[in-house]
Amino acid sequence: MTAETTTSTTFDLEMDGPSALELMSTIREFESRLPGYSEEGLIRGSTHPSVGMEAVAVGVSWALRASDSVASNHRGHAHCLAKGADAGRTLAEILGRSDGYCGGKGGSMHIGVKELGLLGTNGIVGAGIGLATGAALAAQAQGTDDVAVAYFGDGATNQGVLAEAFNLAAIWNLPVIFVCENNHFAQSATLEEMVAQPDLRRRGEAYGVPSVDVDGMDVEAVSNAAAEAVRRARSGQGPSFIVADTYRYLGHMAGDTEIYRTAEQVEQWKGRDPIARLAKKLLDSNVLDEAQLNVIAAAAVTVVDGAEEFAKASPYPDVSSAFTQVSEDNR
Numbered sequence: 001m002t003a004e005t006t007t008s009t010t011f012d013l014e015m016d017g018p019s020a021l022e023l024m025s026t027i028r029e030f031e032s033r034l035p036g037y038s039e040e041g042l043i044r045g046s047t048h049p050s051v052g053m054e055a056v057a058v059g060v061s062w063a064l065r066a067s068d069s070v071a072s073n074h075r076g077h078a079h080c081l082a083k084g085a086d087a088g089r090t091l092a093e094i095l096g097r098s099d100g101y102c103g104g105k106g107g108s109m110h111i112g113v114k115e116l117g118l119l120g121t122n123g124i125v126g127a128g129i130g131l132a133t134g135a136a137l138a139a140q141a142q143g144t145d146d147v148a149v150a151y152f153g154d155g156a157t158n159q160g161v162l163a164e165a166f167n168l169a170a171i172w173n174l175p176v177i178f179v180c181e182n183n184h185f186a187q188s189a190t191l192e193e194m195v196a197q198p199d200l201r202r203r204g205e206a207y208g209v210p211s212v213d214v215d216g217m218d219v220e221a222v223s224n225a226a227a228e229a230v231r232r233a234r235s236g237q238g239p240s241f242i243v244a245d246t247y248r249y250l251g252h253m254a255g256d257t258e259i260y261r262t263a264e265q266v267e268q269w270k271g272r273d274p275i276a277r278l279a280k281k282l283l284d285s286n287v288l289d290e291a292q293l294n295v296i297a298a299a300a301v302t303v304v305d306g307a308e309e310f311a312k313a314s315p316y317p318d319v320s321s322a323f324t325q326v327s328e329d330n331r
């Protein structure tokens, strides 16, 4: 779902709500199955689910178009799916299969899809910030009105690259949107343990980047903040910083013992669940009825069933593919 498929510049519950619910439900189903695949031995290495955080990727992507760039992080499947990646090919990549977007050689943390503007999920914390800023510089130099988004976590705000990118983007007026998914943890460290000033918005402001806090569990609020940032970037008014308050329901990765938080805290955040909230809004405002909500929930399961079937049936890449896709002219 992108703004190209909508006609509004603010999120319209009746027009945009059902598709946002559909997409968030599909991402939830997709991400919820990952720990099971790890246990089955289908995923080599670590993978980081974003269950609970769906409203950020879906809300931001709603304001984007296909030619805009997105640089993601290690918790990046939702960013890809929300920007239009096919669930089957995304899962095939995560499972290391040849029908994955990178031929199964990248895995969860290297999903790049040039034609969708996806510059890649990324295992180096903070690295996407520099990539998106570079993509924004390229768009500016080429005279397009495309924008670039960098998604990163609260932990990544302590990487030096963010200070450099904020500054360059501000003085060069770059069309880049910095999106911090503040899920309150970096692996097992809380934000308050990591920084003396947890009001992250102030970091952007300090560099002259217009910065806003947004409820990251509310897709409508995220969409509207993203639309405003995109409008500014496309019209040559430079960068924005969006700090989305959100939470991951599952562990940092499969096998996380989660001793750094209580079950009560997790339950409390589930009370703000972005999918349940949007479903209730749609019901209360008579946009959808119970039966239609059930159809959307069932459709998400069907999509992910299909993706799973496709990915599991895909063969592992042949050894001969090891030296392809290593450079632009070596496809």
Ligand SMILES: Cc1ncc(C[n+]2csc(CCOP(=O)(O)OP(=O)(O)O)c2C)c(N)n1
Residues within 6 Å of the ligand: 074, 075, 123, 124, 125, 126, 152, 153, 154, 155, 156, 157, 183, 185, 186, 187, 252
């Ligand atoms: C440069 C770098 N340092 C450390 C790590 C190890 N590491 C992987 S994920 C992670 C936590 C990142 O936290 P955050 O940016 O808040 O994202 P979240 O996992 O909460 O989504 C760390 C420290 C890494 N991958 N790269």
